[in-house]
Amino acid sequence: MPNRGRITSSPATVAADSRAGRAKLIRRIVSQLGIPRLILTLLVMTLALLAARFANQLPLIVDAERALYDLRATVGAPHVGQDPRITMVTYTDDVLIQRRIRSPLDRQLLAQALKVLDTAGAKSIGIDILFDQPADHDDELQAQLRAMRTPTFLAFAEPKSNPNNIQQTQADFLDSYLAAVETPVTHRASIRLENDSDDTYRRWPGRAPGTPQLLTVSMAGRGDAFAHYTGGVRWRMPANVAMGAGGAAGADVVDVFENIPITTYTDPAIMMPETRDFLLGQLRGKHILIGGDIIDTDEFDTPVSGLPDPVTGEAKKMIGLEVHAHMLAQILDNAPLTQIPGWAMWLAALVAVGAGALTALLDMAPWKS
Helix, strand or coil: CCCCCCCCCCHHHHHHHHHHHHHHHHHHHHHHHCHHHHHHHHHHHHHHHHHHHCHHHCCCHHHHHHHHHHHHHHHCCCEECCCCCEEEEEEEHHHHHHHCCCCCCCHHHHHHHHHHHCCCCCCEEEECCCCCCCCCCHHHHHHHHHHCCCCEEEEECCCCCCCCCCCHHHHHHHHHHHHHHCCCCEEEEECCCCCCCCCECCECCCCCCCCCCEHHHHHHCCCCHHHCCCCECCCCEECCCCCCCCCCCCCCCCCCCEEEEHHHHCCCCCCCHHHHHHHHHCCCCCEEEEEEECCCCCEEECCCCCCECCCCCCECCEEHHHHHHHHHHHHHCCCCCCCCCHHHHHHHHHHHHHHHHHHHHCCCHHHCC
């Protein structure tokens, strides 16, 4: 049936009218607000967007965020039995008293222990001790490091990425020391650990430019995502530790990582023929971390270190060697913690600011008397 008396607009005409309508609306808004007020509004909106995006880095808010992060890390930490893949071999205070050498750590003892541990069939050996100054028996230790058959990784640090731990003179000596012992199986590896501003260690430091790979990544022998990972450390707790006001379940708690005094492997009374094979067999196929377990030395606050010690009932810091052990176990389990991408943070901030702006523009007439 003919469409008599009706005028039909083309799509192009409708689009043009729509654009004209929007332009008219914008001009009216600008006219009503005025240029100065519009500029101020846009400035406030931009500041609000930036504040929303970086709110977790603002003073006071960052403290609250860290407290909540530590709570999540502690409550959500897996409770596990002793890890059968990693053993810590340590210089303890008793070892220092027995050997009558405190600093630098006894290098003859280390050379003797490495000679024994090299026969255990371990997957790797990581040494968290800086050879940054001369000491007695250096020749003996260097000869043993060159003779190692087990993949061995030696602590490396430099002033640029570790300004509070090593001076340039020490770094120069360390570099020459490591250069003298490196072989196809003996390498340097970074022991860099970077605390947050509240002096608590929470996340991986990443590989600093111009430095070797991190100790734990080198020991794991896998060039995966952890080579450049900067997310959170996955902490674990003993299986029979109970959360709550009582803290731990009792003195029978088994540590997540085995900790054996280094003199165990150099004491003739212990390493007798009838026990030697058994003790070394316990290390076969494991990753061995060697370092200090010494009071007030190389200790870190972590999200889980505020919990009471199972035996003493007191809060206890975590030694650096155990921090490395947790990081190594995280690699072996391929368990990186999911990080919120930057675009998602910006989107959340945009939604929050947009919702606030929309609320401000709402017509409140229905609520007026």
